[in-house]
Amino acid sequence: METVQIVKIGGKVINNDDLLQKVLRDFSRLPHKKVLVHGGGTLATELGERLGVEARLVDGRRITDRESVEITQMAYAGLVNPRIVALLQSFGQQAVGLTGADSDLLRSRKRPAGDIDFGFVGDVTQVNTGFLRLLLQQNLVPVFCALTHDGSGQILNTNADTIATELAIALSKHFATELIFTFEKSGVLSDVSDEQSLIARLTFTDYQQLLSRGAVHQGMRPKLDNAFRALRHGVRLVRIMNADQLENINQKSAVGTVVTLE
Amino acid sequence: METVQIVKIGGKVINNDDLLQKVLRDFSRLPHKKVLVHGGGTLATELGERLGVEARLVDGRRITDRESVEITQMAYAGLVNPRIVALLQSFGQQAVGLTGADSDLLRSRKRPAGDIDFGFVGDVTQVNTGFLRLLLQQNLVPVFCALTHDGSGQILNTNADTIATELAIALSKHFATELIFTFEKSGVLSDVSDEQSLIARLTFTDYQQLLSRGAVHQGMRPKLDNAFRALRHGVRLVRIMNADQLENINQKSAVGTVVTLE
Numbered sequence: 001m002e003t004v005q006i007v008k009i010g011g012k013v014i015n016n017d018d019l020l021q022k023v024l025r026d027f028s029r030l031p032h033k034k035v036l037v038h039g040g041g042t043l044a045t046e047l048g049e050r051l052g053v054e055a056r057l058v059d060g061r062r063i064t065d066r067e068s069v070e071i072t073q074m075a076y077a078g079l080v081n082p083r084i085v086a087l088l089q090s091f092g093q094q095a096v097g098l099t100g101a102d103s104d105l106l107r108s109r110k111r112p113a114g115d116i117d118f119g120f121v122g123d124v125t126q127v128n129t130g131f132l133r134l135l136l137q138q139n140l141v142p143v144f145c146a147l148t149h150d151g152s153g154q155i156l157n158t159n160a161d162t163i164a165t166e167l168a169i170a171l172s173k174h175f176a177t178e179l180i181f182t183f184e185k186s187g188v189l190s191d192v193s194d195e196q197s198l199i200a201r202l203t204f205t206d207y208q209q210l211l212s213r214g215a216v217h218q219g220m221r222p223k224l225d226n227a228f229r230a231l232r233h234g235v236r237l238v239r240i241m242n243a244d245q246l247e248n249i250n251q252k253s254a255v256g257t258v259v260t261l262e
Numbered sequence: 263m264e265t266v267q268i269v270k271i272g273g274k275v276i277n278n279d280d281l282l283q284k285v286l287r288d289f290s291r292l293p294h295k296k297v298l299v300h301g302g303g304t305l306a307t308e309l310g311e312r313l314g315v316e317a318r319l320v321d322g323r324r325i326t327d328r329e330s331v332e333i334t335q336m337a338y339a340g341l342v343n344p345r346i347v348a349l350l351q352s353f354g355q356q357a358v359g360l361t362g363a364d365s366d367l368l369r370s371r372k373r374p375a376g377d378i379d380f381g382f383v384g385d386v387t388q389v390n391t392g393f394l395r396l397l398l399q400q401n402l403v404p405v406f407c408a409l410t411h412d413g414s415g416q417i418l419n420t421n422a423d424t425i426a427t428e429l430a431i432a433l434s435k436h437f438a439t440e441l442i443f444t445f446e447k448s449g450v451l452s453d454v455s456d457e458q459s460l461i462a463r464l465t466f467t468d469y470q471q472l473l474s475r476g477a478v479h480q481g482m483r484p485k486l487d488n489a490f491r492a493l494r495h496g497v498r499l500v501r502i503m504n505a506d507q508l509e510n511i512n513q514k515s516a517v518g519t520v521v522t523l524e
Contacts, residue, residue, distance in 0.1 A: 021415075047336075051312055070341055074309075077359075078340020079332060082409060082417050086363040090415040094365050096393070097339075101348040102358045103402060131358070134400065140365060140393070147344060153283075153352040155344045 003032040004136060004175040005249070008164040011042050012184040013243045014080055021087060023182070026247040028091035033136045033175070035167060036095075037144045038084060039160035044068075044075035059218065069120035072157045076145035085143055095141040100124075100148035101155060103131035106163065108148035108156050122148045122156025124163070127170035136175075165226040165235075172234030179230050181223055182243035187257035188224070192217045202259050204228055227259040265294040266398060266437040267511070270426040273304050274446040275505045276342055283349060285444070288509040290353035295398045295437070297429060298357075299406045300346060301422035306330075306337035321480065331382035334419045338407035347405055357403045362386075362410035363417060365393035368425065370410035370418050384410045384418025386425070389432035398437075427488040427497075434496030441492050443485050444505035449519035450486070454479045464521050466490055489521040 007030075013023050027036060048071045081097040088095035100106025108122025135142050144167070146160040161181060168179040190210070191197040199206070207224055210216050216224065227238040239249065241256025248255045269292075275285050289298060310333045343359040350357035362368025370384025397404050406429070408422040423443060430441040452472070453459040461468070469486055472478050478486065489500040501511065503518025510517045 073344055074336035074340035076340070077344050078336035078338070082335055082339050082361045082363055082411075083415075085361070086411040086417050087415040089363055089366050089411060090413060094393075096364045097359075097361065099344045099347070099359065101344055101351055103356050104351055131356075131400075131402070134396070138393075138396065149344075149348040149351060151352060153345075153349040155348050 001174070001176045003178065004035065004171055005030060005032050005178045005180060006035045006037065006164050006168045006171070007180045007246070008037045008160055008182060009039075009243055010160070010183050011039050013182070014038060014040050015042055019244065020084075023243045023246055024084065024087050025091055028088055028093045029247065030250065032250075033139070035132075035136075035142045035144065035164075035171075036084070036088075037146070037160050037164040037167065038076075038080060039146050040072075040076045040080040043079055044072045047071050047075050047079075059222070065119040069155060069157050073147060073155055077147055081143060081145045088141060088143065093141050094139065095143050096135055097143050097145070099145055099155065100158070100163070104128050104149075104151070105132060106144075106148040106158070106166065107151050108158055110150060110154070110156060120154070120156050122150060122158045124148060124158060124166045127166050129170045129174065132167070132171070133174055159222070161223050161226050165230045168230050168235045169233040172236075177235045178237040178239065179227070179235050180246075180249060181227070181238070181240045182246060183223075183240070184242065186242045186245075187240050188220060188259075189217075190215060199257050200254050202257050204261055224259065228261070231259065231261045263436070263438045265440065266297065266433055267292060267294050267440045267442060268297045268299065268426050268430045268433070269442045269508070270299045270422055270444060271301075271505055272422070272445050273301050275444070276300060276302050277304055281506065282346075285505045285508055286346065286349050287353055290350055290355045291509065292512065294512075295401070297394075297398075297404045297406065297426075297433075298346070298350075299408070299422050299426040299429065300338075300342060301408050302334075302338045302342040305341060306334045309333050309337050309341075321484070327381040331417060331419050335409060335417055339409055343405060343407045350403060350405065355403050356401065357405050358397055359405045359407070361407055361417065362420065362425070366390050366411075366413070367394060368406075368410040368420070368428065369413050370420055372412060372416070372418060382416070382418050384412060384420045386410060386420060386428045389428050391432045391436065394429070394433070395436055421484070423485050423488050427492045430492050430497045431495040434498075439497045440499040440501070441489070441497050442508075442511060443489070443500070443502045444508060445485075445502070446504065448504045448507070449502050449517075450482060450521075451479075452477060461519050462516050464519050466523055486521065490523070493521065493523045 085097040107126035238259040347359040369388035500521040
């Protein structure tokens with residue numbers, strides 16, 4: 001099967017235009033078929049502050065009400081996504097910006113209010129890969145922002161790591177998929193304050209041990225939960241790495257942390 | 263050749279959610295292949311006011327600087343486009359939201375500063391219909407907002423009527439195209455204050471006569487200039503009509519003003 005690399009870039013890259021351009025240039029040179037997924041975190045928070053709407057984060061996930069889902073639409077689909085698409089075009093990539101509403105790619109259900117009311121957050125219930133495969137077959141580069149829809153006309157906010165994971169799992173039926181989470185550290189660290197403590201290869205058993213001694217940073221936990229879920233559902237490889245190393249992911253020397261089941 | 267109807271909806275429809283839903287439901291029932299183009303005018307102005315950035319309009323066209331092009335991105339690509347796509351999905355349409363940067367569909371050049379500095383406004387220089395035709399062949403419904411790109415990574419603001427016109431002209435090589443401008447009046451009126459003065463059929467000679475007696479409303483002039491340009495470049499039919507009549511455009515009884523060369 002042909003390889004597809006699903007690359008997620010986060011807020012820190014998006015906040016720094018020089019770094020964003022470097023990362024997108026490196027991404028544009030990756031030889032395989034590829035999908036980009038981006039958040040836009042602090043831009044949404046900043047926009048919310050300018051408009052007098054506060055963001056609340058619980059476990060690194062954004063809590064949204066109707067007005068703040070509109071703010072994430074403005075930040076993710078409005079500011080960031082067209083900017084990324086236009087930059088990729090300038091690097092010769094036929095990029096296509098997407099939300100999960102486009103061609104019903106990512107259907108979600110509003111998360112029920114529990115102890116925490118997550119507001120207009122959608123949990124993905126269905127991934128329709130038909131249009132996505134059409135794009136990939138044409139060597140177009142899908143660029144997803146962190147928005148889904150409920151099928152009844154409402155846009156919902158969905159975590160970008162989760163979207164990347166769901167896309168990678170769904171595409172695994174048709175492609176050899178690699179899921180690449182980029183962020184501002186060199187990978188999973190055994191000591192979060194020490195960049196030299198990179199774990200080059202992390203198994204599920206390792207992860208359980210790290211968890212038991214409280215050594216998993218709060219922001220890393222959902223990423224790793226997603227990583228193992230992806231691997232259990234057909235994704236060939238998950239890599240967690242610094243965005244500025246993207247140019248090296250197809251080299252023989254290891255980059256970041258490779259997550260494996262065993 | 264197969265028919266494609268390119269429908270432009272304007273700010274008044276987008277400001278009124280009940281009307282927007284009616285218009286989109288009617289649009290979703292049109293039997294031919296179709297393309298939707300939307301502006302989002304007052305939403306951008308309102309957002310600009312909330313953010314302390316003023317919009318300036320000259321001859322009904324928005325004057326933009328770097329910050330206000332970002333505001334139009336937030337309003338058009340962020341708020342309005344995903345909302346329209348999600349609503350069309352709820353009406354069973356496989357809609358796909360687009361800016362001109364997607365797959366390099368609409369390339370434009372920043373308008374040079376003249377007497378008026380139009381700021382980050384792009385004049386369309388190139389329409390690449392390949393991806394658009396792929397979407398139409400798959401019975402997907404392209405939904406364009408009023409943004410283009412310059413090929414060097416910059417998003418530019420382009421009038422939605424102009425985008426609809428350029429798309430209709432470019433598609434005329436492959437389809438029998440009909441260009442439908444909707445707005446809040448019943449069509450071109452010989453007396454702008456009298457809805458009963460609808461001109462059912464307007465030729466270029468008629469238009470010149472209306473112009474010479476100053477009877478063309480300022481906001482109508484660019485629309486009619488676009489209409490005649492479209493007709494001179496292969497578009498089969500141009501109709502200017504009230505958005506709330508969209509369900510009747512394929513009926514035998516006339517709706518709105520049909521613009522013809524002779």
